[in-house]
Amino acid sequence: MIHINENYLKLQASYLFSDIARRVAAHQEAHPEETLIKLGIGDVTRGLPRACVDALHKAVDEMAGDATFRGYGPEQGYPFLREKIAAGDFGSRNADISPDEIFISDGAKCDTGNIQEIFAADIRVALPDPVYPVYLDTNVMAGRTGAFEDGRYGGLVYLESLPENGFIPEPPSEPVDLIYLCFPNNPTGAGISRDALKTWVDYARENKALILFDAAYEAFIRDDAMPRSIFEIEGARDVAIEFRSFSKTAGFTGTRCAFTVIPKSCTAYDRSGAAHSLHALWNRRHSTKFNGVAYPVQRAAEAVYSPEGKAEVRERIDYYMENATLIRREMTDLGYTCVGGKNSPYIWIEGKTDAWSFFDRLLKAGVVCTPGTGFGKCGEGFIRISAFNSHENVRAAMDRIRTALQ
Numbered sequence: 001m002i003h004i005n006e007n008y009l010k011l012q013a014s015y016l017f018s019d020i021a022r023r024v025a026a027h028q029e030a031h032p033e034e035t036l037i038k039l040g041i042g043d044v045t046r047g048l049p050r051a052c053v054d055a056l057h058k059a060v061d062e063m064a065g066d067a068t069f070r071g072y073g074p075e076q077g078y079p080f081l082r083e084k085i086a087a088g089d090f091g092s093r094n095a096d097i098s099p100d101e102i103f104i105s106d107g108a109k110c111d112t113g114n115i116q117e118i119f120a121a122d123i124r125v126a127l128p129d130p131v132y133p134v135y136l137d138t139n140v141m142a143g144r145t146g147a148f149e150d151g152r153y154g155g156l157v158y159l160e161s162l163p164e165n166g167f168i169p170e171p172p173s174e175p176v177d178l179i180y181l182c183f184p185n186n187p188t189g190a191g192i193s194r195d196a197l198k199t200w201v202d203y204a205r206e207n208k209a210l211i212l213f214d215a216a217y218e219a220f221i222r223d224d225a226m227p228r229s230i231f232e233i234e235g236a237r238d239v240a241i242e243f244r245s246f247s248k249t250a251g252f253t254g255t256r257c258a259f260t261v262i263p264k265s266c267t268a269y270d271r272s273g274a275a276h277s278l279h280a281l282w283n284r285r286h287s288t289k290f291n292g293v294a295y296p297v298q299r300a301a302e303a304v305y306s307p308e309g310k311a312e313v314r315e316r317i318d319y320y321m322e323n324a325t326l327i328r329r330e331m332t333d334l335g336y337t338c339v340g341g342k343n344s345p346y347i348w349i350e351g352k353t354d355a356w357s358f359f360d361r362l363l364k365a366g367v368v369c370t371p372g373t374g375f376g377k378c379g380e381g382f383i384r385i386s387a388f389n390s391h392e393n394v395r396a397a398m399d400r401i402r403t404a405l406q
């Protein structure tokens with residue numbers, strides 16, 4: 001008899017987006033003349049940079065000629081892209097990362113989800129609350145948790161991000177083996193200081209633990225003192241893996257290109273205590289189960305590092321950050337406590353009421369946000385507003401919110 005992986009039965013159905021959709025549909029039916037403004041989704045709205053589109057076109061033409069055609073490429077990605085990344089994202093920040101420590105992929109979602117298969121099933125996992133759901137659900141699927149009770153899975157260590165700790169959790173008092181961190185954070189928008197990140201690196205070194213650092217929103221950092229990569233922190237090369245993506249940076253959410261950085265000195269241990277290279281393990285996994293990102297897409301990603309590409313990416317980030325600044329200022333003026341929006345496109349707002357009631361108040365005003373409870377227990381009482389939209393829509397949304405909440 002064919003049996004299922006029963007860990008899947010522990011997964012909580014995500015009612016978040018269907019609940020939002022249901023409430024939005026009911027509102028639209030009652031107010032058919034009204035156009036809702038959506039500031040809920042975590043997807044970009046601006047088109048691809050011209051430099052990327054030109055590179056894409058050129059590469060597609062190359063694919064048409066026998067002499068320039070490319071078939072299977074290296075699973076880890078083409079050297080032309082890995083070299084640009086190593087120099088542009090790490091060398092420029094004095095982070096010592098070589099091109100062959102970079103694995104090109106089709107998304108940071110897949111990478112953050114897949115990476116856990118190279119670790120034992122009985123490790124202790126610590127992850128943030130509120131959380132990007134991928135980290136949590138993939139560990140449930142792998143059987144690293146108990147049942148779901150009272151809003152949480154058994155067996156996990158939840159790193160609470162709350163006003164009391166400025167939304168930056170400290171290392172737990174008990175030892176854990178695998179730690180997920182995401183900065184600038186989705187959903188809270190909080191950024192981490194060099195010192196706070198150093199505390200985590202030190203904890204990982206002392207406990208022979210590993211940090212999975214998701215830096216998908218690195219491009220939104222405005223504060224020059226803030227680390228853009230965990231590899232800017234001394235000692236991190238031995239205890240951290242970093243995930244990056246062109247999705248939010250350069251608008252690749254529908255084009256698909258990302259990368260994972262695993263330093264060659266990064267280790268994990270077998271039962272006898274012997275150290276093993278995680279770079280070697282992931283290289284084996286990646287080349288066995290993945291066949292590389294499309295050549296034209298890698299050329300488009302390479303164009304992000306050209307002078308034109310850099311300027312166009314900066315212009316887009318500035319555009320979204322102008323929205324973020326406006327949202328944060330307006331909500332603060334209205335008397336709400338906000339985090340995020342300074343080094344991230346998300347603003348996390350304390351609603352002075354439960355998350356869904358606040359969501360409903362904004363919906364009544366014609367604006368869709370995301371209730372914090374969709375990201376975990378610590379999201380109760382909060383909503384997330386996203387800066388991914390046009391200036392016109394964000395200005396109109398803030399006018400509506402001001403009228404409704406004043």
Ligand SMILES: *Cc1c(COP(=O)(O)O)cnc(C)c1O
Nearest residue numbers: 107108109132186216245247258
């Ligand atoms: C959007 C996002 C990503 C990027 O995912 P892709 O699969 O590369 O599009 C990764 N991590 C977080 C926290 C995100 O919000």
